[in-house]
Amino acid sequence: MINYFKEIAVGFYSLLAGMAVTIRYFVKPIVTVQYPRQKITMTPRFRGYPQFIIDAETGTHRCIACEMCSRICPSQLITVEGTKFPGEKQKRATRYLHEHYYCSLCGLCTEVCPTTALEYSKEYRLAGFQRQDFVFDHLVLLQKRQKAQGLSLTPIPTAADIAAAEVAEAAAKEAKAKATEAAAQEAKAKAAEKAKAEKAPAEEVKE
Amino acid sequence: MELLAHFLGSEGARMIVGLVGVIALVSVNALFLIWMERKVAAHMQLRPGPMEVGPHGAIQTVADALKLMGKELITPDEVDKPIFWLAPIVIFLPVLLSLLVVPFSQTWIIRDMNVGIVLILAFSTLAVLAILMAGWASNNKYAVLGAIRSVAQNIAYEIPLLITVMSIILMVGSFKLSDIVAAQGTCWYILLQPMAFIIYITCATAETNRAPFDLPEAESELVAGFHTEYSGMRFALFFLAEYTNMFIVSAIATVLFLGGWHGPILPGVIWFLLKVYALIFLMMWFRWTFPRVRFDQLITFAWKILIPLAFANLLITALVLKLR
Secondary structure, three states: OHHHHHHHHHHHHHHHHHHHHHHHHHHOOOOOOOOOOOOOOOOOOOOOOEEEOOOOOOOOOOOOOOOHHHHHOOOOOEEEEEEEOOOOOOEEEEEEEEEHHHOOOOOHHHHHOOOOOEEEOOOOOOOOOOHHHHEEEHHHHHHHHHHHHOOOOOOOOOHHHHHHHHHHHHHHHHHHHHHHHHHHHHHHHHHHHHHHHHHHHHHHHHO | OHHHHHHHOOHHHHHHHHHHHHHHHHHHHHHHHHHHHHHHHHHHOOOOOOOOOOHHHOOHHHHHHHHHHOOOOOOOOOOOHHHHHHHHHHHHHHHHHHHHHOOOOOOOOOOOOOOHHHHHHHHHHHHHHHHHHHHHHOOOHHHHHHHHHHHHHHHHHHHHHHHHHHHHHHHHOOOOHHHHHHOOOOOOHHHHOHHHHHHHHHHHHHHOOOOOOOHHHOHHHHOOHHHOOOOHHHHHHHHHHHHHHHHHHHHHHHHHHOOOOOOOOOOHHHHHHHHHHHHHHHHHHHHOOOOOOOHHHHHHHHHHHHHHHHHHHHHHHHHHHHHO
16 A cells, blocks of 8 residues: 555656656757757867968968879869969969869868868868759859958959960060070180189180 | 626626626637647647637637538447437536636636535536446447446545545635635645645646546547547547536636635726636646556555555544634
8 A cells, every 4th residue: 555655656746747848948048059040169170171261361272283282182173273373372272173072171282282281171061952962163262251250352363364474484584584595605605614614724824 | 798788687697698708618618728729738738739720720629610510420239329329418518507606706606605615516417427328328448448438447546536625615614616716815725735735736637537547439449439420520528527616626626726806906806817827727737747557556555555645644634623
């Protein structure tokens, strides 16, 4: 008889304990995110597609178009083109295509980059209607992010710009080559003169 | 409503206005309760629930209802057609009638019968008949199993339910719902009869076929139980009846234990509805806490625990009343 009442009391208590659990959950904040309208912040180690780092000092990317990334990429999905613009020391990327639909997110491109120009993006909502949606032009993406951050946009060189830069570069090269040639000739002439001068006293000694 | 009755000046007009009001209440209540159920369920699982249609998904159920109305009424070939057609009506009418005697406030009673509580209890039992009709006529094994379970469940919970109600009626000495509420002006009966309240809520959960006593429509076992073969508005009628039933059992609990329309400041109707929806929330809370009981567990629980306790409660009540 005592057991009977004990069972009822214990059972009733267990029911109340269960209800306490559910009501605690009822008042907890919601964890679900309304998908297209809300975004979650990704953890720092999240690997999205690679993208250009925006340099804190210059406010633009650091890519020198060395093509290391495109060479190390196991899927060979990176296309980099770069040109040296007049007045600049290094080449600069004029086009950077990343065909993300082949990407396995191995991260070799970000690791190999000599100027650490690449990082993983935090974008996780990738959905598109066609394959072409996933050919990322990094310069375009960079402009978008610069716009979002209120920075001045890095211009994307047009074909004409590149051609002009190439012509200018070629002219500069020619001029430089001419200059070096002239310098070399001058040096040669000088050397010859010197040799002559050295030769003359020797002859005098002979006499 | 009183004003209208005064203008029209006849009992018939009062009945018509009352019925229209009741039908409006039934539909609005069902729409609201389905939304509330989904919200409560969602929040207990850390989800937001319906959010897209209207602010916080408020008119989601309206959209659902419109969809249900647009659906085809399928009558399978092998069903017992007259009974199959009748079952949704039979389940819907009693819940409509039960609302006629519910005292929403001192004046908001459509028909203050002197056998109010008996009428509600009698009509609520008709629901089981409708479930049996639906299950049997569907000619579907799941439906029949659901119907059989419903009948067996009915035997289990109706007895303690009636006994607990009896103990309240002993205290008041009247079957009239308004009398029962009026008697609780100073002290709600939940304080005097806590045991009866717990037993009543348990039985009410079983009566409305809700978890943990949702054996007749156990989704995970019986597809949809007794209404497996129903579609469109016929299915909607079962749904409507179920949610209205929740309202009715909670309204009776409010009348019997929570002092009906009594409460400070706010008007009686608001107090009444507040209490009713709080009780409905309690039942939803049960649903998302307790797993479904097995068939034999329900019978054991009802016969070995609820009925003896209810009897003991009744005896003690009678003794106290006699000795006082």
